[in-house]
Amino acid sequence: MGEFVRLEVDGGIGTIRLERPPVNAINDQVQAELGEAAREAGERADVRAVILYGGEKTFCGGADVKEMAARSYAEMRTFGAALQGTVAAVAAIPKPTVAAITGYALGGGLELALAADRRIAGDNVKVGQPEILLGIIPGAGGTQRLARLVGPSKAKDLVFTGRFAKAEEALSLGIVDELVAPDDVYAAAHKWAAQFANGPAVALANAKAAIDGGLDGDLASGLKLETYLFTALWATQDQENGMRSFIENGPGKATFEGK
Structure with missing residues (x-):
């Protein structure tokens, strides 16, 4: 069990829980712990489906900008490759996965959600790839998975402008698959995952x-x-x-x- 990311298993459902207040920003340690949790969830026979969850307030606000700003080019090459590898490890979990999205899923947070098979969100969420506003671009799969999901034109609009999409737009674009009341997000994700607990x-x-x-x-x-x-x-x-x-x-x- 990591300091900021832990895998909780109950009844065949594994919940990968991010817990780095206030917005679950991804730094080196979160990245490493997330990758470890993803690999463990994929390997454990008692885990049949996986929920990605950032808690009741927010899913994930993205990479830690203060830490990134202080990095050199060489350091960012290392971190960027590691982060993309971690998100790829989540995508590669050989089991049904669902992101339970509350609050915000921005930048690396949205990229993490895009690595899941399904996304269930609160009807007050905001999602986006705002990296362009920092003078950079998405680096953990956002330019690739988002374009495959919603099409290149819509992906370019979100990536080029860096704007946030509110819940209803995110649903209409296909970024999220289901909207529920904010307090019901985890329960809805658990209900979807539970149907696979005894499955093939x-x-x-x-x-x-x-x-x-x-x-x-x-x-x-x-x-x-x-x-x-x-x-x-x-x-x-x-x-x-x-x-x-x-x-x-x-x-x-x-x-x-x-x-």
Whole structure:
């Protein structure tokens, strides 16, 4: 358990909780602890789904600007590579992940949220990539994941202007997938994650790998990847359990007992 980031596991749900008041700004230590928590969540068999959560007040205000301003070019190359690697480690968690967004998700905070499979936010949140206002650009995946999610034109508007998008706009753009009352954010994220607590872990990991991996190449390459991951499941307990339940219980009534 880190000083600012910890992984809490309960009932198959792992919550990666950021706790560096007042806005969970990401410094070297937060970056390192976040990466460690992501890797642990990915490896633990008792974690079937993951929630990213910054607490009731704010998700993450981004990288620690005061620390960045004092860094040299060489130091920032090291930190930038490490931060991008950490966010990539979150994206690579082979389990369903959901960001529970409260308050603000800005800069590196939005980039962290974009690494999740789903984003549930309070209806008072503000999100954005304001790096341009500091004379820099997003450096932890914001120019890439945001453009893939909302399209290049909309991503350029947000990145070029550095403006904040309020909750309803974030929903309409597709940056967040669901809006709830601020006090209900974590509960809504937990409800989404809980449906996978006893699910087919290997099949879910393969589904995520197929979708994410397919986006990195052309259709033909994606289809080859899908075929490989599809047929590989015949060597797993997931396929045996799922099909046996379907045969015994019929369509719409099948249940899955994960292993």
